[in-house]
Amino acid sequence: MTGDRSRREGAQGPPSGVPSRPAALEQDFDDGSLYALRSAVGAHAAAAGLPPGRVYDVVAAAHEMAANAVRHGAGHGHLRLQAADGVLTCQVSDDGPAAPGQGEDGGTAPWSAEHSHGLWVIEEVADQFTIDRGPAGTTATATFTLRPRK
Amino acid sequence: MAEADAQITELAVDDHACLTFGDEEELLDLTAAFVRDGLAAGLQVVWLSDAAPQQAAGELARRGIQAQPALERGQLTAAGCEGRLLTGQAFHADTAVGWLARQVESSRQAGFPGLRLAVDMGWALRPVTGIEELPRFEEGITGILDGGTASVLCQYDRGRFDPVTLASVAEFHTRSVAAATYYADAVLRICRQYAPPGIRIAGEIDYHAEEPLALALAEAVRLEGDVVMNMSALAFADAPCTAMIADAARTVAASRTVVLQCRPAVAARLARLGITRLPRVRLVTVSDG
Numbered sequence: 001m002t003g004d005r006s007r008r009e010g011a012q013g014p015p016s017g018v019p020s021r022p023a024a025l026e027q028d029f030d031d032g033s034l035y036a037l038r039s040a041v042g043a044h045a046a047a048a049g050l051p052p053g054r055v056y057d058v059v060a061a062a063h064e065m066a067a068n069a070v071r072h073g074a075g076h077g078h079l080r081l082q083a084a085d086g087v088l089t090c091q092v093s094d095d096g097p098a099a100p101g102q103g104e105d106g107g108t109a110p111w112s113a114e115h116s117h118g119l120w121v122i123e124e125v126a127d128q129f130t131i132d133r134g135p136a137g138t139t140a141t142a143t144f145t146l147r148p149r150k
Numbered sequence: 151m152a153e154a155d156a157q158i159t160e161l162a163v164d165d166h167a168c169l170t171f172g173d174e175e176e177l178l179d180l181t182a183a184f185v186r187d188g189l190a191a192g193l194q195v196v197w198l199s200d201a202a203p204q205q206a207a208g209e210l211a212r213r214g215i216q217a218q219p220a221l222e223r224g225q226l227t228a229a230g231c232e233g234r235l236l237t238g239q240a241f242h243a244d245t246a247v248g249w250l251a252r253q254v255e256s257s258r259q260a261g262f263p264g265l266r267l268a269v270d271m272g273w274a275l276r277p278v279t280g281i282e283e284l285p286r287f288e289e290g291i292t293g294i295l296d297g298g299t300a301s302v303l304c305q306y307d308r309g310r311f312d313p314v315t316l317a318s319v320a321e322f323h324t325r326s327v328a329a330a331t332y333y334a335d336a337v338l339r340i341c342r343q344y345a346p347p348g349i350r351i352a353g354e355i356d357y358h359a360e361e362p363l364a365l366a367l368a369e370a371v372r373l374e375g376d377v378v379m380n381m382s383a384l385a386f387a388d389a390p391c392t393a394m395i396a397d398a399a400r401t402v403a404a405s406r407t408v409v410l411q412c413r414p415a416v417a418a419r420l421a422r423l424g425i426t427r428l429p430r431v432r433l434v435t436v437s438d439g
Contacts, residue, residue, distance in 0.1 A: 031358075034356060034358075035337050035354060035356075038354070038386060052414075052415070052438065053414060053415055053418065056386075056415035057415075059386065060386075060388070060389075060419070063356065063386075063388055064388065064389055067356065067357060067388065071357070117389040117390060117393050118388070118389040118390070120389070121389045121419070124422065
């Protein structure tokens with residue numbers, strides 16, 4: 001339903017303010033640029049029509065995913081944020097090897113219990129959250145529905 | 151006067167202290183503590199600033215200090231600088247020092263055991279005639295206060311006064327005062343709050359500042375009495391920092407009341423950690439700044 005709406009190019013947006021296919025945010029990050037990343041994610045989430053509390057949720061989830069990549073993964077990564085078909089998708093990929101001492105058991109360490117609180121926050125706030133971990137790195141994806149919550 | 155060498159709560163009865171502050175909230179917090187402690191000691195307190203008297207009273211009330219009775223009985227005066235330090239927006243060091251001397255004398259005659267004067271020096275940033283006499287004024291104050299029971303707190307905005315001016319007046323002060331600061335950069339500030347006692351966290355905080363946050367929280371937990379964690383200007387806190395704040399609140403709440411002032415999104419995150427179920431935790435939501 002929302003997918004149809006968001007594809008109506010040029011039409012007035014629905015009352016919830018879901019825009020039609022805004023450009024995706026693509027941003028690299030590392031330990032020193034998480035503040036800038038949060039700022040960009042916040043601006044994009046607000047532009048996608050989310051209310052302030054939900055914008056904070058998206059920023060919090062994006063930060064925790066990125067912080068994980070910085071602290072327990074490659075030390076840097078890439079974030080992609082795109083609103084499409086009534087869903088805001090935030091994807092963080094960490095394409096490097098795990099930091100020394102991490103991931104030696106074949107891939108669970110970078111999202112281990114040590115930082116479970118960050119993981120818990122993402123699971124709490126996102127409508128869906130998946131982690132895809134392979135030899136090339138980790139891709140974490142959180143989605144947020146753009147429909148107004150009842 | 152290098153770094154601050156005293157806390158606002160540690161001033162002597164005849165100190166001529168130089169307070170430097172970074173933002174309005176810090177100025178008002180430190181001034182409120184100075185006023186509060188002066189009133190509690192039975193001293194006469196005069197607060198000179200650009201704020202109208204009612205505004206000053208409101209600021210004190212917001213920090214839990216009941217100023218109205220003290221204002222009504224003449225123990226507390228909140229007033230502007232005109233007619234006291236300034237005459238027709240002109241500054242004469244001798245006139246201003248003379249005003250202070252008379253103030254000290256009238257306070258003594260009124261039976262007060264001492265006087266506390268807080269002066270927001272913001273007026274000296276305006277194009278006031280005679281401003282070059284500022285160092286002589288500061289020198290004159292020290293002469294009047296020495297060995298007596300009157301203290302003066304001169305308040306200088308670190309960001310607006312140039313270092314040369316600050317250095318030129320520094321030597322006349324007996325003490326420098328500033329808020330104890332655990333961390334400060336363009337994005338985040340963690341400092342002590344004095345009125346009411348606690349800590350203030352403003353800006354955005356994440357794991358980079360875990361260490362200073364841990365120190366600030368540890369000191370907040372050790373404060374006597376109820377503790378306020380002022381996060382009214384905290385726009386973001388990541389998961390580990392939010393958990394640390396919740397843990398500290400839990401620790402305080404074992405024996406005392408802890409007040410957490412924060413914006414709706416941060417409040418929601420703290421509430422999710424279950425601390426609002428504790429009887430001595432008060433989560434106060436303030437509007438987004």
